[in-house]
Amino acid sequence: MYQNENNFNLIFNQLKKLLKNKKRILISITGTPASGKSTFSNQLSKYLINKNYKCEVIPMDGFHLDNKILINKELLSRKGSYQTFDADGFLSLIKRLTKEEDVIVPIFNRELDMSIAQALEIKKDLDFVIVEGNYLLLNKPIWSSLDEYWDLSIMLDIEIKEIEKRLLERWLYYGYTKNEAIEKIKNNDILNSKEIIENSKEADIIIKN
Numbered sequence: 046m047y048q049n050e051n052n053f054n055l056i057f058n059q060l061k062k063l064l065k066n067k068k069r070i071l072i073s074i075t076g077t078p079a080s081g082k083s084t085f086s087n088q089l090s091k092y093l094i095n096k097n098y099k100c101e102v103i104p105m106d107g108f109h110l111d112n113k114i115l116i117n118k119e120l121l122s123r124k125g126s127y128q129t130f131d132a133d134g135f136l137s138l139i140k141r142l143t144k145e146e147d148v149i150v151p152i153f154n155r156e157l158d159m160s161i162a163q164a165l166e167i168k169k170d171l172d173f174v175i176v177e178g179n180y181l182l183l184n185k186p187i188w189s190s191l192d193e194y195w196d197l198s199i200m201l202d203i204e205i206k207e208i209e210k211r212l213l214e215r216w217l218y219y220g221y222t223k224n225e226a227i228e229k230i231k232n233n234d235i236l237n238s239k240e241i242i243e244n245s246k247e248a249d250i251i252i253k254n
Contacts, residue, residue, distance in 0.1 A: 057093070060093075069172065069173070070174070070197070071176060071194055072196065073182070074086045074177040075199070075201070078125065079211035082179075093172070098173060099171045100171060100174070101167055101171055101174055104178065106178065107165075108130045109124070110131060125179070136187055136188075139176070140194065149163050151165075183244060184245065197249050199252060200247075201252055203253075208235070209230060212234050216230070
């Protein structure tokens with residue numbers, strides 16, 4: 046698994062060099078759906094906090110477009126693809142994090158299947174902000190501009206078969222039948238995973254599962 050001391054020590058050694066030059070370091074954690082981004086980000090945050098640094102995690106999922114908008118755009122079945130996020134709004138947030146003090150950000154509630162605005166406050170005195178999401182290194186218009194703002198970028202590398210296994214467990218947990226889950230994985234999640242694998246810029250650190 047990703048969450049071992051060696052991986053965190055490797056990351057921390059890079060971060061120590063960056064701290065000499067600026068406050069509020071932006072770290073991106075990216076990977077395919079079900080690659081473990083949220084778990085890894087939260088564990089890394091705990092690791093840094095245990096070393097007496099101030100840290101917060103921002104999920105990119107807060108910038109999901111609302112289902113009503115996706116229905117109008119005929120994109121509801123592709124929810125989670127890069128076209129179903131407010132990329133401009135997300136880029137604006139990342140820019141604000143580099144120059145403003147306290148910043149309020151939205152989060153995504155998976156049980157409600159919707160974003161909640163003004164849900165998380167990012168304070169000016171943080172040492173590290175970990176941003177996690179699928180498309181943080183995507184080489185597509187708007188998304189490709191994010192790369193210049195990451196002080197350190199990390200890609201979680203996982204095999205497709207393991208992704209499929211984890212996704213099936215996820216959608217069964219959220220009430221889908223097995224057939225519905227398999228269809229959803231085949232026609233959306235795996236397409237998104239291949240997009241990330243094939244069209245992402247190279248990360249500063251690649252961590253294999």
